[in-house]
Amino acid sequence: MLPYKTLITIDREARQPVYQQIANRFASLIREGVLKPGLLLPGSRVLALQLGLHRKTIVAAYDELVSQDWATAIPRKGMMVATNLPDIKPRSFQAPVSPYGYGPTFSFNSIPFVVTSRHDLAPAGQLIINDGFADMREAPLEAWLKESRALVRRPRYHQRLTYGSAMGSPHLRLQLARYLTHTRGLTLSTDNLMTTRGAQMAIYLTAALILKKGDYVIVGSPNYFYADLCFEQLGARLLLVPVDADGIDVEAVGQLCRTHKVKMLYVIPHHHHPTTVTLSAERRMRLLDIIRTHRLAVLEDDYDYDYHYSSAPILPLAAGDHGGNVIYIGSFTKLLGLSIRSGFLVAPAPFLDEMARLRKLMDLQGDNLSDETLAALLGDGTIDRHLKKSNKLYHERRDHLSQLLQSRLGDRVQFTEPTGGMATWLTFHRRYPLAQVAVKAASMGLSMSNGEQYGYGTKPLNAIRFGFASLNNRELTKAVGILEKILKSE
Amino acid sequence: MLPYKTLITIDREARQPVYQQIANRFASLIREGVLKPGLLLPGSRVLALQLGLHRKTIVAAYDELVSQDWATAIPRKGMMVATNLPDIKPRSFQAPVSPYGYGPTFSFNSIPFVVTSRHDLAPAGQLIINDGFADMREAPLEAWLKESRALVRRPRYHQRLTYGSAMGSPHLRLQLARYLTHTRGLTLSTDNLMTTRGAQMAIYLTAALILKKGDYVIVGSPNYFYADLCFEQLGARLLLVPVDADGIDVEAVGQLCRTHKVKMLYVIPHHHHPTTVTLSAERRMRLLDIIRTHRLAVLEDDYDYDYHYSSAPILPLAAGDHGGNVIYIGSFTKLLGLSIRSGFLVAPAPFLDEMARLRKLMDLQGDNLSDETLAALLGDGTIDRHLKKSNKLYHERRDHLSQLLQSRLGDRVQFTEPTGGMATWLTFHRRYPLAQVAVKAASMGLSMSNGEQYGYGTKPLNAIRFGFASLNNRELTKAVGILEKILKSE
Numbered sequence: 001m002l003p004y005k006t007l008i009t010i011d012r013e014a015r016q017p018v019y020q021q022i023a024n025r026f027a028s029l030i031r032e033g034v035l036k037p038g039l040l041l042p043g044s045r046v047l048a049l050q051l052g053l054h055r056k057t058i059v060a061a062y063d064e065l066v067s068q069d070w071a072t073a074i075p076r077k078g079m080m081v082a083t084n085l086p087d088i089k090p091r092s093f094q095a096p097v098s099p100y101g102y103g104p105t106f107s108f109n110s111i112p113f114v115v116t117s118r119h120d121l122a123p124a125g126q127l128i129i130n131d132g133f134a135d136m137r138e139a140p141l142e143a144w145l146k147e148s149r150a151l152v153r154r155p156r157y158h159q160r161l162t163y164g165s166a167m168g169s170p171h172l173r174l175q176l177a178r179y180l181t182h183t184r185g186l187t188l189s190t191d192n193l194m195t196t197r198g199a200q201m202a203i204y205l206t207a208a209l210i211l212k213k214g215d216y217v218i219v220g221s222p223n224y225f226y227a228d229l230c231f232e233q234l235g236a237r238l239l240l241v242p243v244d245a246d247g248i249d250v251e252a253v254g255q256l257c258r259t260h261k262v263k264m265l266y267v268i269p270h271h272h273h274p275t276t277v278t279l280s281a282e283r284r285m286r287l288l289d290i291i292r293t294h295r296l297a298v299l300e301d302d303y304d305y306d307y308h309y310s311s312a313p314i315l316p317l318a319a320g321d322h323g324g325n326v327i328y329i330g331s332f333t334k335l336l337g338l339s340i341r342s343g344f345l346v347a348p349a350p351f352l353d354e355m356a357r358l359r360k361l362m363d364l365q366g367d368n369l370s371d372e373t374l375a376a377l378l379g380d381g382t383i384d385r386h387l388k389k390s391n392k393l394y395h396e397r398r399d400h401l402s403q404l405l406q407s408r409l410g411d412r413v414q415f416t417e418p419t420g421g422m423a424t425w426l427t428f429h430r431r432y433p434l435a436q437v438a439v440k441a442a443s444m445g446l447s448m449s450n451g452e453q454y455g456y457g458t459k460p461l462n463a464i465r466f467g468f469a470s471l472n473n474r475e476l477t478k479a480v481g482i483l484e485k486i487l488k489s490e
Numbered sequence: 491m492l493p494y495k496t497l498i499t500i501d502r503e504a505r506q507p508v509y510q511q512i513a514n515r516f517a518s519l520i521r522e523g524v525l526k527p528g529l530l531l532p533g534s535r536v537l538a539l540q541l542g543l544h545r546k547t548i549v550a551a552y553d554e555l556v557s558q559d560w561a562t563a564i565p566r567k568g569m570m571v572a573t574n575l576p577d578i579k580p581r582s583f584q585a586p587v588s589p590y591g592y593g594p595t596f597s598f599n600s601i602p603f604v605v606t607s608r609h610d611l612a613p614a615g616q617l618i619i620n621d622g623f624a625d626m627r628e629a630p631l632e633a634w635l636k637e638s639r640a641l642v643r644r645p646r647y648h649q650r651l652t653y654g655s656a657m658g659s660p661h662l663r664l665q666l667a668r669y670l671t672h673t674r675g676l677t678l679s680t681d682n683l684m685t686t687r688g689a690q691m692a693i694y695l696t697a698a699l700i701l702k703k704g705d706y707v708i709v710g711s712p713n714y715f716y717a718d719l720c721f722e723q724l725g726a727r728l729l730l731v732p733v734d735a736d737g738i739d740v741e742a743v744g745q746l747c748r749t750h751k752v753k754m755l756y757v758i759p760h761h762h763h764p765t766t767v768t769l770s771a772e773r774r775m776r777l778l779d780i781i782r783t784h785r786l787a788v789l790e791d792d793y794d795y796d797y798h799y800s801s802a803p804i805l806p807l808a809a810g811d812h813g814g815n816v817i818y819i820g821s822f823t824k825l826l827g828l829s830i831r832s833g834f835l836v837a838p839a840p841f842l843d844e845m846a847r848l849r850k851l852m853d854l855q856g857d858n859l860s861d862e863t864l865a866a867l868l869g870d871g872t873i874d875r876h877l878k879k880s881n882k883l884y885h886e887r888r889d890h891l892s893q894l895l896q897s898r899l900g901d902r903v904q905f906t907e908p909t910g911g912m913a914t915w916l917t918f919h920r921r922y923p924l925a926q927v928a929v930k931a932a933s934m935g936l937s938m939s940n941g942e943q944y945g946y947g948t949k950p951l952n953a954i955r956f957g958f959a960s961l962n963n964r965e966l967t968k969a970v971g972i973l974e975k976i977l978k979s980e
Contacts, residue, residue: 002675003802006771034675034809050802098677103840104814106753106787108699111847120653124646128653136648145639152635156614158626161829162960163609163618178526185492185524187588197687200854209598230851263596281496297596312495312540319524324594339651339859350593357601361720362852364690369829470652 001042005050007034019057023064030070030081033098041071041079112229114456117438117449127479129448132304132423132467136337138393140377140386144336147373160368166356168195168344169371175378176344184305185319186328191349194356195366198341199303202329204230205355205362206345207264210297210327211236215263218256220248224273225456227266227301236263238457243272245416247279250286257294264297269316271304271421274454274465278419281314288320298326305330306387307469308420309395324348332374334422335386342374394422394469397476401468404480412487415466422469428462432487446482491532495540497524509547513554520560520571523588531561531569602719604946607939617969619938622794622913622957626827628883630867630876634826637863650858656846658685658834659861665868666834674795675809676818681839684846685856688831689793692819694720695845695852696835697754700787700817701726705753708746710738714763715946717756717791726753728947733762735906737769740776747784754787759806761794761911764944764955768909771804778810788816795820796877797959798910799885814838822864824912825876832864884912884959887966891958894970902977905956912959918952922977936972 008025010018029035042050044058051058062079065071074080119128151157160169167173173190180186180193196202203226211217213235219228221240228238239260241252248267256262267287269279279287291298300317318328324347331343347355359365377383401424402417414427428434428451438450448464455461468476498515500508519525532540534548541548552569555561564570609618641647650659657663663680670676670683686692693716701707703725709718711730718728729750731742738757746752757777759769769777781788790807808818814837821833837845849855867873891914892907904917918924918941928940938954945951958966 005802006804033677099812100678100682100838102814103838105785120655133652136651141642149635152631161626161827162623165610187523188590192590204852295595312493314496322589324592337651348590348593362694
C-alpha cells in the first residue's frame with residue numbers, strides 16, 4: 001500500500017474542514033498521476049487508523065471525491081479511482097508532470113556508440129539472421145531448470161544462495177578447471193579461474209584492470225566492436241592491425257611493439273569476430289615469442305572454441321608458454337543462450353585477486369544458483385552430450401547454408417566456409433549496399449543487420465555475419481530465398 | 491575430446507620411430523598435467539584417423555605407454571592414463587609448470603579494498619549473523635523456477651532468450667513502473683526504467699556516467715562501504731557528512747554545496763546502511779531544495795523500501811520535485827535472495843540512453859528469462875503476497891531480537907530498534923573489541939563480521955549490522971546466547 005500517511009497532510013488550523021482537505025489532496029494526487037485510474041483506495045477504517053482520524057471523516061472525504069467524479073464506489077470492493085476522469089487536464093496551476101519527464105540538470109559523461117541490429121524489436125516468430133547464436137529450441141534449458149529446482153530443494157543449499165564469492169562458486173571453478181584441461185589442454189588450478197556474467201564482463205574487467213588512460217591497445221581490423229568500444233571507453237588508444245586468412249598479422253604486432261609502448265593485445269584466435277578466420281599455428285608460436293619479449297598483456301577471447309566442423313581446434317595461446325601474460329576468456333553463452341550469462345576468465349591468481357575486488361564494485365558477486373547448475377551439468381555429462389549433438393547439427397546447417405549461398409546468390413556475394421563457429425562471414429557485392437538490402441529484407445519479414453557495426457573503426461565492409469546455428473534448414477532456405485529475391489530485383 | 495592432432499606432433503624425418511615419438515609425447519603430456527590421471531585416451535582407430543597414421547602405429551605407441559606404466563588398458567573401455575603414476579616428479583628438464591603458476595609480467599591497476607566477512611567460507615549449516623539478507627528458506631524460489639519453466643516451454647518465447655535490450659525486458663519494465671507507482675508514488679514511464687543485475691551494478695553504472703576523475707561526492711559517515719569504494723575507484727573525492735538519528739545532516743550537505751563544486755550526493759533514505767536510521771520528512775523537503783538550487787546529481791539508494799514494521803514508509807526523494815536529478819535505485823535481491831540479482835534504476839530517458847550503452851560494454855544485456863519471470867510474479871501477485879508474508883515474519887523476528895538483546899546482553903551493547911529493514915545496528919561496549927568477539931564466536935560455531943567494513947573511511951565503530959531476517963526465533967536465541975557467553979566471560 002502507498003504511504004498515505006505522508007501523502008495526505010492535514011492542517012488542523014486551516015479553515016477548510018479536514019474531510020475537504022483530504023478530498024482535495026486525493027484529487028491532486030489523482031491529477032498528478034500518483035494515484036492511477038482503476039487503483040483501489042484503502043478502506044475507510046484502514047485509512048482512518050493510518051491518519052489518526054475518525055472513520056466518518058474519511059467516509060465524508062470519499063463521498064466528496066465520488067461527488068466530484070474522481071472516484072467510484074465499487075460494491076464489495078471499496079473505492080476506486082475513476083477510470084474516466086472528469087478532467088484529465090489539470091484545472092489548477094500544478095502541472096501533472098513527472099520529475100523524470102525532463103532531463104537532469106547536471107551534466108554527465110557520454111559513451112561511445114555503435115548502431116547494432118535491434119533484433120529484440122522484431123515481432124515474435126520473425127525470421128532473423130543473427131550474429132551467430134545458438135538455437136534456443138535445442139538448448140538444454142529443461143535440464144537446466146530441473147537441476148536448479150533440485151538444488152533449491154536441498155535444505156543445506158539455501159546458505160549458498162546468499163553467501164557467494166566474487167570469484168564464483170568453488171564447485172563450478174573445479175568443474176571448469178577439468179573441462180578446460182580436457183578440451184583445451186590448459187594447465188591451471190581453480191585459483192586461476194573466475195566466473196563472470198558472460199564474456200563481455202570478462203573483457204570489461206580485464207581491460208579496466210590493465211589499462212590506464214592513453215595506453216595503446218592492439219586490435220584486429222576489423223574487430224569485435226564491443227571490445228573496441230570497451231577499450232575506448234576506458235581511455236585507451238587503439239592500434240589497428242590487419243586480419244587476413246591466417247588471422248591477425250603477427251609481424252605487424254611485433255613491429256608496433258617495437259615502435260610503441262603497447263600495453264595490451266586483444267586477439268580472437270578461433271573464428272575471429274567478425275571474419276571467422278582462425279589464427280595459424282605458425283603465427284601462434286611467433287606471437288608467444290612476442291608476448292614474452294615485450295611483456296605484453298594479452299586478452300585472448302576464445303568465445304567460440306567448442307564448435308569445430310572441418311578441422312580439430314588449435315590449442316589456445318593460453319596453453320602455451322606465455323609467462324602468465326595471456327588472460328583467457330570464454331563463455332557458455334553460445335551453448336545455453338544469451339539469457340544464461342555464464343562466462344569465465346583464466347589468469348594468474350594475483351591478477352584475479354585484484355579483479356575480484358573490481359567485480360564486487362560492479363556486480364557484488366556471481367549467481368550461485370546459475371553457477372551450481374552449470375557445475376552439475378558439466379559434472380553429469382549433459383554439457384558434453386549437448387556439445388556433441390549441436391556440433392553435428394550446426395555442421396549440417398553450415399553445409400546447407402554454404403550450398404544455398406553458392407547456388408542461389410552466386411557471385412553476388414562472397415564467402416569462405418568457416419571451419420567452425422556459428423556464423424559465415426558474407427560479403428555482398430558493392431552493387432548491393434547492405435543499408436538498402438536490410439530495409440527491403442525487413443519489409444519481407446527478414447530481420448538482418450545492415451553491417452554497420454562490423455565496420456566500426458575501419459572502412460565500411462558491406463558484409464554481415466550470417467548466423468546459421470539458430471536457423472533450421474527450412475528457415476535457412478527461406479532466408480536465403482528472400483535475399484535472392486532482393487538481389488535479383490536490383 | 492582434446493585436439494590430439496595439435497598436441498601430438500610427429501617428425502617423419504627423425505630417427506626415432508613414429509610410435510615412440512607418439513608414446514614420448516603422451517608421456518610428456520601426462521607429466522605436464524595436460525592429461526590427468528584417470529583420463530580415457532582416444533581409441534586407436536579414432537586417433538589413427540586424426541593423426542593420419544596406421545592404426546598399428548597407435549597400438550604400438552599405447553603398448554609402449556603401458557609398458558612404461560603411464561597408461562593402463564581397461565577391458566571394454568580402452569586406454570586410461572594411470573592413476574598411480576610411475577614417477578610423478580618430472581624426469582626430464584621440462585618442468586610441469588603452468589604458465590599461470592606465476593604472476594603476469596605486465597603491470598596492472600590496483601583496486602581499493604575493504605575486508606568483508608567471508609560467510610561463504612562458513613561450513614554449510616553454520617549459524618551466520620549477516621548484514622541483513624532475506625531468509626532463503628522462505629523465498630518463493632519454487633514459484634520462480636516453475637514460472638521460468640513455463641516460459642521456456644512456450645515455443646514463441648525462444649526468440650526472447652537471445653535478443654534482449656540493455657534496458658531490460660519491456661514487459662518487466664511495465665510491471666515495475668506499475669509497482670513503483672503503487673508502492674512509492676513515483677510518477678514515471680517505462681522509458682525511465684532500466685533493469686540491472688542488482689543494486690550494486692546500478693550504483694556503478696550511475697557513478698561511472700556522472701563522475702569524472704577528481705569530482706566531489708558527498709556521502710554519509712558512516713556509509714555503505716561498497717558505494718564509497720566504487721566512487722573512489724572511479725576517481726572521485728569523498729566529502730563526509732555526519733549521519734544522526736534523523737539521517738544524513740542535510741544542512742551540512744547544503745554548506746558543502748556552497749563551498750565546493752559538488753557533483754553528486756549518495757543518500758540512503760530508508761534504513762541507512764549501516765546504521766538503519768531513516769531520513770526525516772523535514773530533511774527530505776530541505777534536501778529537494780538543495781538539489782534544485784545546486785543542480786546536484788543525487789543517487790538515492792532505496793535498497794530496503796519494501797520492509798516496514800513500526801511506521802509507514804516516507805515517500806522517496808525521487809517522488810518529489812527534483813527536476814529529474816534524482817537517480818533512484820532499488821532491487822528485488824532482498825526478496826528473492828542474492829542469487830537472483832534483479833535490480834532497477836529510475837532516471838530521465840536521455841540519461842538512461844547513455845547508460846544502456848555503458849551497460850552493453852560491461853554486461854551486454856540483461857537476463858531475459860529472469861526479467862520475464864519477475865514480471866510474471868509481479869503481475870500475478872506472487873511478489874505482493876510474499877512481501878506481506880515476510881513483512882509479518884521479519885517484524886516478529888525483529889521484535890524477538892530486540893527482546894533478546896535487551897534481556898541477555900543488557901548494557902554490554904547499545905541499539906535502537908529499526909523501524910524496518912532486515913538488520914539491527916548493534917554497537918558493542920568498547921570493553922568488547924569486535925575483532926576478538928568475532929574470533930571467539932567463530933570457534934563457537936557462529937560466523938559474524940568483526941565490524942571492520944562498517945567503519946570504512948571513518949573512525950572504528952565497534953558495531954555490526956545484526957541481520958535478523960534470515961534467522962528464525964530459535965536461531966536468533968542461539969546466536970544471542972553465544973554472544974552472551976562471550977561477553978560474560980570477559
